Amino acid sequence: MTPPEYILSTLEALKKPIQMENIGNTPLEDAIYGKVMSKKFRKLKAGDDAVRLTK
Secondary structure, three states: OOHHHHHHHHHHHHHOOOOOOOOOOOOHHHHHHHHHOOOOOOOOOOOHHHHHHHO
């Protein structure tokens, strides 16, 4: 794949709409915090200071 082809394929992929996740009645801040602090997102356990600062 040449660089121009790669750029064009990336731009085509970015044109596709993304699927929004339904968070229901959860406040946006709490939904973001839940995603960022989830084990799937992090590699290591967050310390107490990290949790306190993130909230």
